Amino acid sequence: MQAKTPSESLTILTDLVLPSETNPLNNLFGGELLARMDRAASIAARRHSRRIVVTASVNHVAFNRSIALGSVVTIEAKVSRSFNTSMEIFIDVWIEDRESGVRAKANEAIYSFVAVDEQGRPVSVPPVTPETDLEKERFDAALRRKQLSLVLAGKMKPSEATELKALFL
Numbered sequence: 001m002q003a004k005t006p007s008e009s010l011t012i013l014t015d016l017v018l019p020s021e022t023n024p025l026n027n028l029f030g031g032e033l034l035a036r037m038d039r040a041a042s043i044a045a046r047r048h049s050r051r052i053v054v055t056a057s058v059n060h061v062a063f064n065r066s067i068a069l070g071s072v073v074t075i076e077a078k079v080s081r082s083f084n085t086s087m088e089i090f091i092d093v094w095i096e097d098r099e100s101g102v103r104a105k106a107n108e109a110i111y112s113f114v115a116v117d118e119q120g121r122p123v124s125v126p127p128v129t130p131e132t133d134l135e136k137e138r139f140d141a142a143l144r145r146k147q148l149s150l151v152l153a154g155k156m157k158p159s160e161a162t163e164l165k166a167l168f169l
């Protein structure tokens with residue numbers, strides 16, 4: 001299968017924060033952001049694989065910064081690495097200053113998706129060829145994150161997580 005670059009799956013969703021999507025502090029609900037990120041990630045995974053894709057796990061979400069009512073939120077999702085049937089999608093969330101237009105990083109997240117056939121059975125996906133330094137860094141660390149996710153899900157024995165163990169040796 002022909003490899004694809006992360007930029008081929010790049011998906012950008014820009015939307016406002018409306019009153020119905022905020023908590024009592026007038027900041028965006030975490031769950032609303034998770035749903036927006038899931039949508040962007042699923043489109044990126046679909047662009048990479050050209051298959052039906054399902055969310056396998058949400059591996060890392062950092063709500064570092066609240067997002068105020070009325071903010072313009074941009075979610076950028078790209079496939080950072082693929083394995084056999086699964087793909088890691090790295091998501092960066094930006095907010096835009098209303099007056100200056102300057103963008104600031106608000107959050108990031110990492111989702112795993114699996115490509116499946118019409119019966120929901122996992123199917124192979126193309127490999128990823130990272131291009132930029134950041135894409136290479138994310139590609140290199142993805143196997144470690146996959147192993148951590150599988151260990152936490154009880155699908156891999158810690159003794160088999162070679163990349164993870166290497167971190168501590």
Ligand SMILES: CC(C)(COP(=O)(O)OP(=O)(O)OC[C@H]1O[C@@H](n2cnc3c(N)ncnc32)[C@H](O)[C@@H]1OP(=O)(O)O)[C@@H](O)C(=O)NCCC(=O)NCCS
Nearest residue numbers: 054055056057083084085086112114122146149150153155
């Ligand atoms: C995701 C799903 C297809 C995996 O099925 P499975 O029976 O575990 O299949 P496999 O064991 O063959 O795993 C398939 C791939 O998923 C990966 N995977 C499974 N669980 C994972 C997890 N928790 N984190 C990361 N990757 C995971 C496996 O490592 C494998 O990847 P690889 O082929 O690239 O090596 C299946 O669990 C599923 O359909 N889940 C429901 C998905 C869904 O509905 N999501 C929306 C939630 S509302």
